[in-house]
Amino acid sequence: MSARFRTDPEPDPVYVELVSAMFDIEGSTWIAGLIFTGLGLYLAIALNDPITAAITLAGAVVQIPRIFLLRRFRRFRRAAGGTLPDARTAATWELRYSLGLILFSALLSGLCLRMFAIGDPVFQMLVVGMMFGFCSGVIARLSVRPLVCGLALMVTVVPIAAAAWVTPEPHHDILAVGFLLFLVAALGTVRQGYDAARRHITTAQEMSTVARNDPLTGLLNRFGLRQAFARIVPTSAAPMLAVHYCDLDGFKPVNDRHGHPAGDVVLTQVAARLRTILRPTDLAARVGGDEFVVIQSPVRHGIEVAAFAETIRACFVEPYVIRAGEVRVGTSIGSTLATAPRPDLDRLLAEADRALYVAKEAGRETVE
Structure with a gap:
């Protein structure tokens, strides 16, 4: 269970740094969980809807182990001397994080789908706003792992776009197209962010190697x-x-x-x-x-x-x-x-x- 989520075969030291960057997001994870839980509770009470309440409860429960995973990773990295020991270990942590992210993305999408099924435009507007905020955070924080980030975006957006498309009102067709265009643009931004992060880490590691190693023999200086x-x-x-x-x-x-x-x-x-x-x-x-x-x-x-x-x-x-x-x-x-x-x-x-x-x-x- 340690295969990499990757689009390109990064060198192991670069891959380890990219995975480590995924875990520096505890603050935004807390915020996403609080917004989801708060809005979900408001909708469940306002609609007196047990399905909305169940989705909200599930999302809150999923966020708890995600936050503990982030803290556990930081302790593990600190005990290992500030970095992960190898690419296999990094792949294991990446898989653990990705499973929680994808599950939370699916629950957020499920809450949006429930609001589209109920049909109240005000409630739809609230959950769509939350969805855009969540996706923006995913793009900003997780583009260092483009496949994981892309999966989270698609799990979140594609079901909502499909729900909007099958809704009878004509303006929902426009909304569905807008969702899909947003997804396409988001995936492009993720790729650009990943390329920039990879170049930055590669350059930093090359400079560090030059600073630490004798250029002729490759031994330490x-x-x-x-x-x-x-x-x-x-x-x-x-x-x-x-x-x-x-x-x-x-x-x-x-x-x-x-x-x-x-x-x-x-x-x-x-x-x-x-x-x-x-x-x-x-x-x-x-x-x-x-x-x-x-x-x-x-x-x-x-x-x-x-x-x-x-x-x-x-x-x-x-x-x-x-x-x-x-x-x-x-x-x-x-x-x-x-x-x-x-x-x-x-x-x-x-x-x-x-x-x-x-x-x-x-x-x-x-x-x-």
Whole structure:
């Protein structure tokens, strides 16, 4: 039950942001529910009509879990660090929200149909005004998910347009055509709103990626490393982490002899090799021309630090393929272990850098 409601296949990060935007509407949901309930009660009392009362009661009941769903989503998102963890989770939340929205749309349409069946033009005018207000809110708030928004609009408008069309009075034909033209225009507006929101989110994410990542290797830069490090949460079972500061040995001769494009090729291959040894919880960043930092997290025992540093060193041993042939580049590594509950990244980097200096003094391709 987690298939996406979509018209276009958005990238997962964009899709997650679009779904999250659906849930920032608790205020308007309250207002829609109060207007529906208040007007429905007025009509039910004025007409002494049990069917109108039943529709009103059902609409009020449906709004209660919708509001609780919005609040539950906010708590879930906050516990997850401010964003949904993946597209599958987002799809599940989208489905939950959509079911409540479509059901409420159907009940609102049902109230309008009841007024058309009764035939009083004043009451018809009241419910049609409510219908237009509801649809306008749906367009403004939910165009980020065009299929869900479009379904809600059609469930609301199409039955009312059909009821107006079959009503004997001639002016109701004009009203029915007006409803359908409104629906067509509304769907066009929804598409435009979705396209604008998607472009905005895509651009923002691209800019964020550029700000956090090294453009050559795709690894984190210093800013991205700092952000990712702040999200690391030590656990009682694995309360420690380690910082490994790596400096390439023999890289400058590659640049001098073969040129900077060859050096760039080596750096991208270094990054690719680092990715192969990282666990999902580890971090890797390029923090200088030929300097890399690896965060090993979590660490359960201090002996794991030296073992992982040796794994890092070993992944640099094999030759690198450039246009002119093969070249060899090694690395010296300085490591430090953090045991404090809230370790300071700058202090850890400084300690690892000092250990790196000691390793360099001891000889190339050394781990300290």
